Amino acid sequence: MSDPTRDGRPLTRRQARQAARAQQDPNPPASADEDPADPTAPVPASRSLPWDEEMFRAPSNGSDAPLPSSPAGTRRTAPSTLAETATRASDEREPVEPEPASLEDLFVPENTADAKQRRGGRGCLVTLVILLAILGGIVAGGFALWNTYGPQIQERFGWDGPSDYEEGAATGEATITIEEGDGGEAISQKLYEAGVTLKPDSFYDHLIDAESIPLFYPGVYQLQQKMTSAAALAAIEDPANRLENAVALQEGLTVEATLEAASAGLDMPLEELEAAAADPSVFGVEGDSLEGWLFPANYTFDPGVTAEDAIRAMVDRTRESLASAGVPEGREHEILTIASIIQREARFQDDFYKVSRVIQNRLDPAISDTGGLLQMDSTAQYGYGEMHDGTVSSSEEALQDDNPWNTYVHTGLPVGPISNPGDVAIDAALKPAEGPWQYFVTVNLDTGETVFSETLGEHERAIGQWHEWCEANPDSGC
Numbered sequence: 511m512s513d514p515t516r517d518g519r520p521l522t523r524r525q526a527r528q529a530a531r532a533q534q535d536p537n538p539p540a541s542a543d544e545d546p547a548d549p550t551a552p553v554p555a556s557r558s559l560p561w562d563e564e565m566f567r568a569p570s571n572g573s574d575a576p577l578p579s580s581p582a583g584t585r586r587t588a589p590s591t592l593a594e595t596a597t598r599a600s601d602e603r604e605p606v607e608p609e610p611a612s613l614e615d616l617f618v619p620e621n622t623a624d625a626k627q628r629r630g631g632r633g634c635l636v637t638l639v640i641l642l643a644i645l646g647g648i649v650a651g652g653f654a655l656w657n658t659y660g661p662q663i664q665e666r667f668g669w670d671g672p673s674d675y676e677e678g679a680a681t682g683e684a685t686i687t688i689e690e691g692d693g694g695e696a697i698s699q700k701l702y703e704a705g706v707t708l709k710p711d712s713f714y715d716h717l718i719d720a721e722s723i724p725l726f727y728p729g730v731y732q733l734q735q736k737m738t739s740a741a742a743l744a745a746i747e748d749p750a751n752r753l754e755n756a757v758a759l760q761e762g763l764t765v766e767a768t769l770e771a772a773s774a775g776l777d778m779p780l781e782e783l784e785a786a787a788a789d790p791s792v793f794g795v796e797g798d799s800l801e802g803w804l805f806p807a808n809y810t811f812d813p814g815v816t817a818e819d820a821i822r823a824m825v826d827r828t829r830e831s832l833a834s835a836g837v838p839e840g841r842e843h844e845i846l847t848i849a850s851i852i853q854r855e856a857r858f859q860d861d862f863y864k865v866s867r868v869i870q871n872r873l874d875p876a877i878s879d880t881g882g883l884l885q886m887d888s889t890a891q892y893g894y895g896e897m898h899d900g901t902v903s904s905s906e907e908a909l910q911d912d913n914p915w916n917t918y919v920h921t922g923l924p925v926g927p928i929s930n931p932g933d934v935a936i937d938a939a940l941k942p943a944e945g946p947w948q949y950f951v952t953v954n955l956d957t958g959e960t961v962f963s964e965t966l967g968e969h970e971r972a973i974g975q976w977h978e979w980c981e982a983n984p985d986s987g988c
Contacts, residue, residue, distance in 0.1 A: 673715060673739075675708050680734040680741065685758040685808055687771045688746070690728045697726060697746075703760070705735040706742050713739045728774035730756040730808075755813060757820070759806040761932040762853045764897060768804045768930060772820055776811065786817035793825045802846040802927025803828050828930075835937045847923050848939035849931035854888035857958030859934045861950075864962055866942035868950055873922065879948050879966060882921035889917045892928040901987050902955065951976050955986050 698713035716739035757775035773780040805827035893915030894908035914925035947962040949969035961972035980988035
């Protein structure tokens with residue numbers, strides 16, 4: 511038989527096979543290049559490969575029997591390489607929209623290519639956001655802890671700076687009065703307020719470290735400013751530094767505290783001084799008390815001074831201050847009352863004039879937010895007898911008590927002074943600063959930082975600052 515040809519050209523191997531099958535089967539299946547003859551023809555159970563099986567599959571029975579045809583409607587291909595085949599198969603698949611990344615994607619491993627792609631894209635962004643949020647929370651928490659416990663941590667590890675002045679830094683003069691019953695802690699505070707030691711607890715800490723509590727004698731002591739705690743202790747123990755017949759009075763003391771200090775400095779029975787001060791008219795003062803009239807200053811008296819002479823010297827010094835400030839005659843009681851409140855309320859002398867303005871604004875019915883109530887804690891504490899309880903806060907009993915000094919209950923000024931003011935407080939009472947303030951609160955008792963506000967809303971926010979400071983400093987006198 512001659513070689514089969516098509517149009518005079520040699521047949522390919524596939525064409526030859528198809529020709530041979532056509533001779534054996536009068537109804538051959540449709541070729542891959544022709545339209546299917548019967549769309550309902552049965553599909554082989556095994557899916558045909560997308561390339562020429564003869565190249566890769568050996569006949570199961572070792573014969574030259576032809577392989578089953580491809581399913582109807584499919585095109586058989588013969589790619590040159592397997593890689594090209596896989597690429598075509600991937601290109602022909604419908605695109606799949608990636609699912610949104612979730613927390614499960616971050617922590618549960620998956621083996622699919624789509625999952626890996628999600629982790630490489632959107633999942634990485636989510637991971638970064640979560641890590642940044644965690645880091646931000648750690649930083650914020652650290653700041654919160656530091657704001658709450660920072661001062662204690664600094665003090666515990668000595669990070670809050672030196673506790674004493676340097677040796678050799680002492681300069682100037684300072685006096686303190688040690689009263690009957692004063693201990694190391696009270697004296698430490700007095701030394702700090704007089705500018706002798708660096709911190710309120712410098713002297714007391716020195717006593718604790720030295721493990722010895724000396725015996726302190728009442729009296730007035732001449733010291734220097736910027737002393738070390740050790741040097742201050744040595745000076746107090748030296749009898750030469752104890753001034754005879756001397757009285758050192760601080761601003762803001764009440765009559766009661768003033769007479770106690772005078773008793774210690776003069777080595778005079780307290781009862782003699784109290785009896786001399788019982789009748790203000792003896793000293794030309796109207797009213798029932800010398801409150802506000804015993805001027806705070808340093809006094810040195812001759813030996814043999816009487817209680818009446820000592821008190822008269824203090825009253826005369828108050829009149830000098832009133833005259834120097836230009837207080838008109840007849841307004842002495844009013845100005846001393848305002849000045850005494852300023853002296854107890856303000857922490858810095860620069861704030862004295864602003865506190866004076868707050869008092870005036872509250873007394874003015876045209877602008878007062880409080881209906882004429884001064885609402886000064888110092889007046890409520892004085893009237894209730896808790897002026898020196900060691901805290902700045904007033905008890906509910908003091909705020910509600912119906913006494914003539916309680917400015918939470920009674921409008922206007924209290925019935926009289928609540929302490930003995932100094933020169934600056936008297937001047938501020940007469941010359942208040944200009945401003946709209948009606949409120950103020952000290953938000954840091956250590957530094958004396960005070961916030962002045964015009965509205966109640968501003969004031970309440972400032973009170974929040976004070977509460978935060980008090981929570982972080984529970985032993986600071988709130």
